[in-house]
Amino acid sequence: MQVDGARLMQLFLQSGGTKERDIACEQRCNRDPGSSLTASAKSIFRLLAEGNPSTRPQLGEVLNLSRPTMSAAMGELEQLGLVAKIGEVQGLIGRKAAIYRPGPQAGHVIAIDAGSTHVRLRVSTIDRRLLHSRVYRLPASQLLLGEEISRAVADEVSATLAETDDGWGPLRMIGIAVPSRVVGPQGDQNATRQEEIFSRFEPPADVPVVLENNVNCAAVAERSNGAAKDAETFAYVQIGLKIGMGVMLGGRLLRGRNGAAGEIGHLAFPMADGSRPIPGEIERYMGTEAFMQRVLATWPDSADSQPADAADLMARAGEGCATALAHVTRHAEDIGAIVASCVSVLDPGLVVLGGGLGGSSLLLPTVSDVANRLSYPVEVRTSTLGQDATVLGIEKLTCEQTVDLLLGERRD
């Protein structure tokens, strides 16, 4: 079932309309129950949605709200079921304080990493308490087959819906991380395969769907759960089979006109006096496959047997094999050069390295040295998240979108 352009737009833009006819009101009011809350109630809900259950005094302190205002706001929120009291805490002295977190009517989201080897799915509340999760490994023979991924997503979502618990509240949104550019209405719609995800998967009616590029999702995860927890601005550079970057500026993803911001696989390369760049060449050159070809081409017969794959090479380098280490270091220099180019454009102050190869801490010193030598001061860190990075990122983004939706404050 192919989802056409109009339908996809609808998925993107759902819930925006305030000028719809009255007949849709009941639906809409159920979809964004908090759109008529006071500003203070909204800010309280936003804070609780971050994931820390809090007492009224704590919330009031952070948000600079008086106790009467807290009282009124919590009244509004509790009435709608958007927050719930989950316990009490006793200080050293004085009356106990009630502890709140988002309530059942805040509902839950489904976040899906629709990767080419795995489909990972997490169901969670909007304050990111995990309710359910599944992982489906795609048969290796079907790598890169968009339709098979779509079918796997459809299956996993069906299975999830069958197990839905009443206590989870309503399903508010589905977020899907895809390994392609994600383009808004005014961008270039050609040459993106974002619709393929819907070729076999039809999302439940009335549940908005958000799509995001998988590298961007990993960047979001690094910020919310990983190596960039303290940073508002940084770049996440992924080096593996392919290369890509996710850019976070002031806590917001940089997407670009065509959803192509961070597509460093298209940096001009080769780039030197007398040479002419080839489109996408740097992605091929830096990718694991070409890298291993170069490694094997010069691997000495005298030494150990040839490394089986990139992971094997990295392992041997880590064990002290000089030949392996030389190759890894050479690759790290190339990565450092790419990082330097990104720093020259963005000057993010922090770069997090991730991906199949980039995640190795062996690369770190060389990448950092080269980048800092070529460009401007930048801290380089290695990703602390494993293969869950992408699904955690799309979960975070979906929760944020859901909060915006519930509060009637569309952000982007």
Next chain:
Amino acid sequence: MQVDGARLMQLFLQSGGTKERDIACEQRCNRDPGSSLTASAKSIFRLLAEGNPSTRPQLGEVLNLSRPTMSAAMGELEQLGLVAKIGEVQGLIGRKAAIYRPGPQAGHVIAIDAGSTHVRLRVSTIDRRLLHSRVYRLPASQLLLGEEISRAVADEVSATLAETDDGWGPLRMIGIAVPSRVVGPQGDQNATRQEEIFSRFEPPADVPVVLENNVNCAAVAERSNGAAKDAETFAYVQIGLKIGMGVMLGGRLLRGRNGAAGEIGHLAFPMADGSRPIPGEIERYMGTEAFMQRVLATWPDSADSQPADAADLMARAGEGCATALAHVTRHAEDIGAIVASCVSVLDPGLVVLGGGLGGSSLLLPTVSDVANRLSYPVEVRTSTLGQDATVLGIEKLTCEQTVDLLLGERRD
């Protein structure tokens, strides 16, 4: 007179403090007279500061304010002298409407382009009505001598202050565009020469100074007066003696941690299989000097005499000289490759070319073709502003900062 670090910080941060002691209150209240205005009055002032004199109905329409609110807000603003009635307009029917613009107490700013060949100065109201302007051409022998530029700035400012008219209202701020990185407090302070501007120039006491990189200023000007009038997001790429870029994202400049965002003179280059990049090499390679060396090295004896300089080369290319055109086109290919790298990182959708060489429309087709072939869809335009771009940009930035200051809303 060297301005030390503490003084510079003070210059940057002036007007922020709300926790100063009461003795400073009178001064402060004179400095940000509008800090106690209602939100609606502030938004009205902001709109008028954009430069379009407007009637109350027009303002109310745009800002969604009722007539009584307009009445109250205009009352506040007129009382403070922040707006003034400058006339009336008669519609087809009905009562005349008064036309307003920022009033005398809104004051004026001095904007300075402290370039290495010229010092350009504009005095204008915060709605950018030109009050006075001067240009000083530095003696060629003193190119790049920071102290001479500083002295020229000091002289021009003195001359301006001497000519100040009472009708201009108070001097609110001085903005200076400098050809170096401009670094905030948490960035890398080394290797920027931003303080040199103060070596011979001491700004009047109590007048805040804002510094900004000159390429960033040109980008701002392209947005407010030039080729990117309709764009919120674009990159301005300057190609001349040196190369640089200014990045505008959603109407805001991207500065980076160390003020080095857009410093594409540090893109990794040469970058090819087997080569290692050299810091700053692409700036040398792309700069006019190295470019002309390559041109002259292969210039055929049989043809016309060698071109005298880059401008001469461009002129001959424009007249149809095949040799010159071939060189220009080759250079345009290199520029296209650089643009492609920037597009791969930012995907801005629009790139404006400027600078001594970049401003030539001869380059446009090739740059556009190469960039679009190597990377993602991007429109390429040629700058429409001449040498005034930088001073217009710093003027715009200074006016924006002044409005923020007057309204007590520090933005960045």
Next chain:
DNA sequence: ATTTTTTTGTTAACTTGCCTAACATAATAA
């Protein structure tokens, strides 16, 4: 010339959303 219509601007009364001050409640400490 007078009345009507239309737009602009003001006045009056109300609403919202926050605040402070005072009071009520529930816990520990004395």
Next chain:
DNA sequence: TTATTATGTTAGGCAAGTTAACAAAAAAAT
């Protein structure tokens, strides 16, 4: 049992907006 302290509610006030009604000033209609 009383004092102290933190939490939560009630009462009353204020700032900044709203709508409704009225006043003023202009062209259009009578």
